[in-house]
Amino acid sequence: EAGVAQSPRYKIIEKRQSVAFWCxxxxxxxxxxxxxxxxxxxxxxxxxxxNNGVVDDSQLPKDRFSAExxxxxxxxxKIQPAKLEDSAVYLCASSFIGQYxxxxxGSGTRLTVV
Amino acid sequence: xxxxxxxxxxxxxxxxEVNITCSHNNIATNDYxxxxxxxxxxxxxxxxxGYKTKVTNEVAxxxxxxxxxxxxxxxxxxxxxxxxxxYCLVGDSQTGANxxxxGTGTRLTVIx
Numbered sequence: 001e002a003g004v005a006q007s008p009r010y011k012i013i014e015k016r017q018s019v020a021f022w023c024x025x026x027x028x029x030x031x032x033x034x035x036x037x038x039x040x041x042x043x044x045x046x047x048x049x050x051n052n053g054v055v056d057d058s059q060l061p062k063d064r065f066s067a068e069x070x071x072x073x074x075x076x077x078k079i080q081p082a083k084l085e086d087s088a089v090y091l092c093a094s095s096f097i098g099q100y101x102x103x104x105x106g107s108g109t110r111l112t113v114v
Numbered sequence: 115x116x117x118x119x120x121x122x123x124x125x126x127x128x129x130x131e132v133n134i135t136c137s138h139n140n141i142a143t144n145d146y147x148x149x150x151x152x153x154x155x156x157x158x159x160x161x162x163x164g165y166k167t168k169v170t171n172e173v174a175x176x177x178x179x180x181x182x183x184x185x186x187x188x189x190x191x192x193x194x195x196x197x198x199x200x201y202c203l204v205g206d207s208q209t210g211a212n213x214x215x216x217g218t219g220t221r222l223t224v225i226x
Contacts, residue, residue: 004157033214042201042216043158091157101148101205105157 002026004106006092012112018080021109025073025094031055033103034067034077035091043091049075050097082113118202123221132189134220136202139183147178147185150201152219158201162187189222197224 005024013019025032031050035043046065048055051072060067064083069075079086089110093103119137126132138147146165150158162169164176164185175188189196199219 040218042218044216045214048214093157101146101163101203102160105159107156110155 004092004094004104006090006106006109008109009107010110010112012114013082015084015113016081018078019082019111020079021077021090021092021111023075023077023092023094023106025075025092026104028096029094029104030072030097031095031099031103032069032075033093033095034075035093035105037089037091037108039088046077079111082111084113087111087113118204118217120200120202120217120220122218123223125223125225126192127225128193129191132192132196132222132224134187134189134200134202134222135184136187137184138202138204141182141204142206144206145182145204146206147176147182148203148205149174149176149187150203150216152199152201153197158216161200192222192224194224194226196222198222 004026007022011019033048034046036046037043046060047057047067049069052069065079067077077090089108091105091108093105095103146163148163149161151161152158162171162174162176164178166178166182169176177186187200199221201216201219
């Protein structure tokens with residue numbers, strides 16, 4: 001079974017630039033999550049999708065972060081403009097509808113903002 | 115939201131049994147306890163989940179006392195490859211509520 005695919009693996013940008021991350025969940029997983037993990041901390045949920053609809057985006061900094069999942073499969077997370085404090089690993093996870101634990105995570109995109 | 119408290123770090127020698135305890139004093143009736151493992155440069159990986167008493171799988175055992183205010187993840191005979199961060203989560207597995215929130219975890223270092 002293919003896992004959750006994320007790209008790019010690493011990204012370095014200057015502050016105030018924009019950046020986008022891509023996630024392809026496991027086939028058949030209707031629920032998709034984006035997490036932000038700052039060094040030394042646990043992952044923090046940013047947004048949860050079910051199919052192409054947003055379930056929870058209460059912790060997404062909407063002034064600079066946006067996410068979409070237009071066809072209910074792939075998803076893109078964007079930051080514009082980036083700040084130094086956005087340096088983190090951005091993790092994508094997916095699960096079946098009604099599966100409330102054991103989500104499958106991707107390996108993440110490590111973002112460095114300089 | 116049931117807050118969890120874990121030790122920040124633990125060291126163990128290879129071949130020993132490791133027990134990591136998580137405190138969750140405000141656990142609700144419908145809450146389950148879930149543990150994840152995270153290696154460097156990877157996303158978290160599900161290890162085990164339980165509601166009460168004892169659960170065992172091929173990787174670990176989970177011990178939950180009757181009052182459910184704490185739980186202990188037990189890793190038998192650890193090897194160097196078990197060096198990782200271990201997260202305890204408490205959430206409602208019937209609705210998904212609070213199952214998405216990670217704490218700071220316990221960094222386990224296995225020493226040769």
